[in-house]
Amino acid sequence: AQTVTQSQPEMSVQEAETVTLSCTYDTSESDYYLFWYKQPPSRQMILVIRQEAYKQQNATENRFSVNFQKAAKSFSLKISDSQLGDAAMYFCALGTGGGADGLTFGKGTHLIIQP
Amino acid sequence: NAGVMQNPRHLVRRRGQEARLRCSPMKGHSHVYWYRQLPEEGLKFMVYLQKENIIDESGMPKERFSAEFPKEGPSILRIQQVVRGDSAAYFCASSPNPGTEETQYFGPGTRLLVL
Secondary structure, three states, X not given: XXXXXXXXXXXXXXXXXXXXXXXXXXXXXXXXEEEEEEEOOOOOOEEEEEEEOOOOOOOEEOOEEEEEEOOOOEEEEEEOOOOHHHOEEEEEEEEEHHHOOOOEEOOOEEEEEEO | OOOOEEEOOEEEEOOXXXXXXXXXXXXXXXXXXXXXXXXXXXXXXXXXXXXXXXEEOOOOOOOOEXXXXXXXXXXXXXXXXXXXXXXXXXXXXXXXXXXXXXXXXXXXXXXXXXX
């Protein structure tokens, strides 16, 4: 069975500061993908960033970057220069089967941005 | 460039009634996934479908729930004889071709409330 654990139910950061959200996972698959999704109050699920497990280079999308530690099965999300619009629930997700399996999600981290 | 469409966005049913949730995948996507999100929880995988085929229904409750993705028209998630515990947000996601593009793109969800 696959698991995804987000150990921080809630995080708070000052606007313009940097925050890191933690995620650990467990899978017996060698080929898998990791994702961070954002869910604002509208409840829409928005893809933030994705990482292929076979790639050693950490993914980056503008102010969002990941720290992928494959041996430790860790996949943290760093948000730089936090903005008020970043306030949301953030979910870490694991996909296997070349994308043919359903994603396994963590329980989420509620990110609060302090103005 | 329409994204994944879901309707209705909100659905209220009384106990014992039927709920039908519809999902139209993104243009060019032939793979559909359904997820359920209970309050304060992450998304849980329910079922994965291709056109006219159920590929994986391991997350689907054995009774009262069914899903289809016909050759023409949207995918339908059907819940018969709803109970209060079925109250949740139901999300649909689509992908173009697992194996070449693993990312799942989510619709806005349907909020089901059972009275």
